[in-house]
Amino acid sequence: MSKILIRGAKVLGGEPQDVLIDGETIAEVGVGLSAEGAQVIEADGQILLPGLVDLHTHLREPGREDSETVLTGTRAAASGGFTAVFAMANTFPVADTAGVVEQVWRLGKESGYCDVQPIGAVTVGLEGKKLAELGAMHESAAGVRVFSDDGKCVDDAVIMRRALEYVKAFDGVVAQHAQEPRLTEGAQMNEGIVSAELGLGGWPAVAEESIIARDVLLAEHVGSRVHICHLSTAGSVEIVRWAKSRGIDVTAEVTPHHLLLTDELVRSYNPVYKVNPPLRTEADVMALREALADGTIDIVATDHAPHPHEDKDCEWGAAAMGMVGLETALSVVQHTMVDTGLLDWEAVADRMSVRPAAIGRLEGHGRPIAAGEPANLTLLDSAYRGVVDPAGFASRSRNTPYEGRELPGRVTHTFLRGRATVVDGNLA
Amino acid sequence: MKRHLISAADLTRDDAVLILDTAEEMARVADRPIKKLPTLRGRTVVNLFFEDSTRTRISFEAAAKRLSADVINFSAKGSSVSKGESLKDTALTLEAMGADAVVIRHGDSGAPHRLATSGWIGGSVVNAGDGTHEHPTQALLDAFTMRRHLAGAADGGPTHHQGPGDGTGRDLEGRRITIVGDILHSRVARSNVHLLTSLGAQVTLVAPPTLVPIGVERWPCEVSYDLDAVLPKSDAVMMLRVQRERMNAAFFPTEREYARRYGLNGDRMARMPEHAIVMHPGPMNRGMEITAEVADSVRCTAVEQVANGVSIRMAVLYLLLGGAVLDSENAPASASTARNEENK
Numbered sequence: 097m098s099k100i101l102i103r104g105a106k107v108l109g110g111e112p113q114d115v116l117i118d119g120e121t122i123a124e125v126g127v128g129l130s131a132e133g134a135q136v137i138e139a140d141g142q143i144l145l146p147g148l149v150d151l152h153t154h155l156r157e158p159g160r161e162d163s164e165t166v167l168t169g170t171r172a173a174a175s176g177g178f179t180a181v182f183a184m185a186n187t188f189p190v191a192d193t194a195g196v197v198e199q200v201w202r203l204g205k206e207s208g209y210c211d212v213q214p215i216g217a218v219t220v221g222l223e224g225k226k227l228a229e230l231g232a233m234h235e236s237a238a239g240v241r242v243f244s245d246d247g248k249c250v251d252d253a254v255i256m257r258r259a260l261e262y263v264k265a266f267d268g269v270v271a272q273h274a275q276e277p278r279l280t281e282g283a284q285m286n287e288g289i290v291s292a293e294l295g296l297g298g299w300p301a302v303a304e305e306s307i308i309a310r311d312v313l314l315a316e317h318v319g320s321r322v323h324i325c326h327l328s329t330a331g332s333v334e335i336v337r338w339a340k341s342r343g344i345d346v347t348a349e350v351t352p353h354h355l356l357l358t359d360e361l362v363r364s365y366n367p368v369y370k371v372n373p374p375l376r377t378e379a380d381v382m383a384l385r386e387a388l389a390d391g392t393i394d395i396v397a398t399d400h401a402p403h404p405h406e407d408k409d410c411e412w413g414a415a416a417m418g419m420v421g422l423e424t425a426l427s428v429v430q431h432t433m434v435d436t437g438l439l440d441w442e443a444v445a446d447r448m449s450v451r452p453a454a455i456g457r458l459e460g461h462g463r464p465i466a467a468g469e470p471a472n473l474t475l476l477d478s479a480y481r482g483v484v485d486p487a488g489f490a491s492r493s494r495n496t497p498y499e500g501r502e503l504p505g506r507v508t509h510t511f512l513r514g515r516a517t518v519v520d521g522n523l524a
Numbered sequence: 525m526k527r528h529l530i531s532a533a534d535l536t537r538d539d540a541v542l543i544l545d546t547a548e549e550m551a552r553v554a555d556r557p558i559k560k561l562p563t564l565r566g567r568t569v570v571n572l573f574f575e576d577s578t579r580t581r582i583s584f585e586a587a588a589k590r591l592s593a594d595v596i597n598f599s600a601k602g603s604s605v606s607k608g609e610s611l612k613d614t615a616l617t618l619e620a621m622g623a624d625a626v627v628i629r630h631g632d633s634g635a636p637h638r639l640a641t642s643g644w645i646g647g648s649v650v651n652a653g654d655g656t657h658e659h660p661t662q663a664l665l666d667a668f669t670m671r672r673h674l675a676g677a678a679d680g681g682p683t684h685h686q687g688p689g690d691g692t693g694r695d696l697e698g699r700r701i702t703i704v705g706d707i708l709h710s711r712v713a714r715s716n717v718h719l720l721t722s723l724g725a726q727v728t729l730v731a732p733p734t735l736v737p738i739g740v741e742r743w744p745c746e747v748s749y750d751l752d753a754v755l756p757k758s759d760a761v762m763m764l765r766v767q768r769e770r771m772n773a774a775f776f777p778t779e780r781e782y783a784r785r786y787g788l789n790g791d792r793m794a795r796m797p798e799h800a801i802v803m804h805p806g807p808m809n810r811g812m813e814i815t816a817e818v819a820d821s822v823r824c825t826a827v828e829q830v831a832n833g834v835s836i837r838m839a840v841l842y843l844l845l846g847g848a849v850l851d852s853e854n855a856p857a858s859a860s861t862a863r864n865e866e867n868k
Contacts (some may be wrong), residue, residue: 284633292739293533295633295657295714300738364641365634409642411611413632413655 099123100514101131105139105475107465109441112141117471120513124467139475142508145445147179147210147472148426149452149461151271151349152246152325152397154418155181155212157203158196159188164402164492166203166212169422172400172491174209174517176422177474177507180453180461181210181400185217186247192217192228194236201238209517213458216240218259218270222248227259234266241457244271246325247372249307251277256311260320267457269347271323272311274332275373279303284412286359286374294362296412299374301329308332312339312346321345323455326399328354328373330383337392347455349397350384352428353419357381357497367408367415368497371401388447389438395452398425402493420491427503430478435504460513471514480506490523528640528649529840532660532715537695537722544668545692546839547832553590554835563846564593570623571597572614573652574630579806580652580662583830584627587837593845596623611635615644623647625845633657648844656709662805663715665836667696667723669829670760673801674699697724702754704730704786705764705813706775708737712764712805717745728754732786734775735766751786755795762803763788763813779812789815793823801825 100117107113107125114129115122150173156164164172166183173181183200185191191200197214204212216233220226222245233240243263250256250272259270280303285291287298308324312335315322327333327348339346353371358378361369369375387393401418408415421428429448433439439447453462463469483502486494510518517524526534535543553559569588571581581597588595600614611630618626625648628636633655640649653659675691701720707713707729720727727745729736740747748754755761766786768779776782783789793802802818804826810816818824 287738289739289742292737292743293714295655295711297656298738365637409612411630411632411635411638413635414611 099134100137100511100516101129101134102137102139102144102473102475103131105142105144106441107144108445109143112139115144115465115473117511117514120471122465122467122469122471125465137475137509143441143476143478144465145177145441145474145476146449146462146465147474147510147512148177148448149456149458150178150181150398150400150422150425151242151395151452151456153181153183153400153422154186154402155183155200156187156402158199163404166200167207167209168490168492169400169402170204170207170209170212171523172420172422172489174510174512175490175507175523176424177426177476177510178422179210179472179474179510179512180213180458181422182213182215182242182456184246185215185244186222190217190221191215192220192222194229194232194238197233197238197240198236209523210512211461213242213456214238214240215242215244215246215271218243218245218250219255224248224250224252224255227255227262230259230263230268231266234268241266241268242271242323243268244273244325246271246273249273249275249277251307253310253314257314257318260315260322261318264320269321269323269455271325272307273325274304274307274311276303276307279306283374284370285362286376288359288377290359290362294365296362301331301376304329304373305331305335308335312336312344315346316342316344321347324348326351326354326373326397327384327387327393328376328380330380333383333387333392337387340392347394347451348392349395350388350393351399352396352421352425352432353497354384355381355388355432356428361497365412367410367412368419368495368499370412370415370417371419372417385432385436385438388433394447395455396425396429396448397452398422402491403495404493408495418495420489420493420496423489423491424484424496424498424503426476426507427505428498430505431503434478471511473509473511474507475509477506477508478504480504482506527844529660529844530636530640530649530651531658532663532719535660535719535722537724540664540667540719540723541693541695543664543836543839543843544671546843547664547668547835548692550838550842551832551835553838554831560590560592562592563842564588564591567593567624567845568622569593569595569625569627569841570618571595572600572618572626572628573598574600574611574628574635575653577629577653579830580629583833584652584837586834588841590834590838591841593841611639612642612644615639619645619647625650625841627652629653631655650840650844653711655711657711658715659711660715660719661833661837661840662712663719664840665829665833666716666762666803666805667719668832668836669803669825670696670699670701670801673825674759674799695723696720699725699759700728700757701725701760701762702728702730702758703762703764704751704788706735706766706770707731707740707764708735710764716762717743721745728758730754730786732776732782735770752792752795755792756797758796758800760801760803761788761796762805764805765807765809766813768809768812783812787813787815788818790817793818793821803829805829
């Protein structure tokens, strides 16, 4: 593999430097590096970040290839600046056996656009009743360390306790989709002022918060770590903050859309805003931003949830829940966190690369931009301003809530172990 | 101004008064030997019902037929296609058949809004009840009924119906309206809160706390858990149907307890002011929210509401389709136009 010189990039938003890639690794970082024998990319003050890592992606394959495949999903990921994604287990069949996680893992290898680390289901068929063969999935070629029934909550306290305990044997973690099922029967949107007016079934914040409260206490009791998916309420933030102050080994994620959008948008009854957990209030959005800034929330994860057009081109009640997010995540984070002064670029690298890789125990990602490290890199033109046009998405699905919205920032280059997957904003 | 009737919240005070006044004109048609106007001849009104509701459907059907429109009844319930596909595809079908207005009843809140804004059809959309969201023509017919009984009572004098046209041009300023029952699941309550408030009335909702939505504090009304305290201060008391199944979801313990605490019986009715009326959108659960004694009393307007429903729906279809617009500022003299056409 040839050499690539990225010239004049603001590494983690700092002073412009040159970064020389040789083969799969970073050979040198410094000022005025020689371009001899290297292909030169003029970064011209763009931001250089470690390749982004998404701990929460729905790639839909196997089973729902009409909405996304591993190939199209990883192309979308690369477009958004990601070099690794964790693929959620709610496929058809469910990724609850070594066979299914190995299939997803192998499809990821074949795609070549980013690393795909499968997540295994906690319980058989996501039914919450019987533990899946967690050890077998860990020992498979996929090497699963993150387990989640995402889409459904592990609501049985005993099953959750056992799962938390069991995965300690191989340094695993359970990622909980916190949604008390009885409190959310028929739930369609955040329960509050807007749901009362619209007559849509309410999804109370307490349905999320009560599960998080229970699970951090369970994690404390059994001495396990626990990860909370997509925090969406101010109350959830308070519980996680309290748990961390007690020394409980809890980590938490927030999605880009929960950092920006509120339930006021549901007034349009446009199902593009239908998502699980639901869009909350302005006060929740502000609490989530603050928590991401102060580290209470560890990471940003996209919860990229592709759906075919017909599953959104219908009435609210019949529509599927979820939004695509891989290709807009970094722009939304820049808009909500960087341009507002809440995070600098080094912190963005921490929340979107370093820590997600650490929580998932993923090697070779979320590393420093330094000589000898794997060349997983993302180059961002943060000065760019553009209107989101889903027609240009690499994802097979178009269910973005940002269509027509102006967002800052554009990923110009993505490198996966030294190989460009995105060049000048286009997939290589 | 408006091509659709989706939500009572979209109606200004003047819009609402125009509809009520037009309905008074329409009501006179019902008093004639030939109950028909040629106004909507050649226009097609589709009743698109995804939920069973014979009462509402035949009310719209009667209204459209009295205006000489062609009426197509489309019952989509039990369709094997998934709901989403069926709404869009059904809408495209109706559009191809040239529907001028689609009257839609749907179990999902917001379905009429989607139908009106999705670009699937070009005609007018009338919401005939969507999920637990709104039922604007019900609220209009309720307001119409209230105005006939109450609008003349500004001095506290006699209020019962003095004949057609009573209250024309007036609103419900200062009238105290109490709505009792399952507010949480009621599209009738939501529409009434919006409409009655626009018409100047003071609305009080009464229900067990389990059946009041979280977020109600932002509604322009009062909330009480004590029916007996509110009754003496009510000019109209509207009893909502309470489904017996609700007790299985622990909204209240038993039917008996609900009826004791929130049902309207003869003793409670006696505590209402003499001029006050009892309303019910139907169908009634006798013995649950209302006793037979109250339901059959002269103060109960339930049957009158049904008759008024036809007049209101005629007015709505007329104003949406008859060339007039629901805009009081530049609306043609709608009611008199209706009469003139009939005289041709």
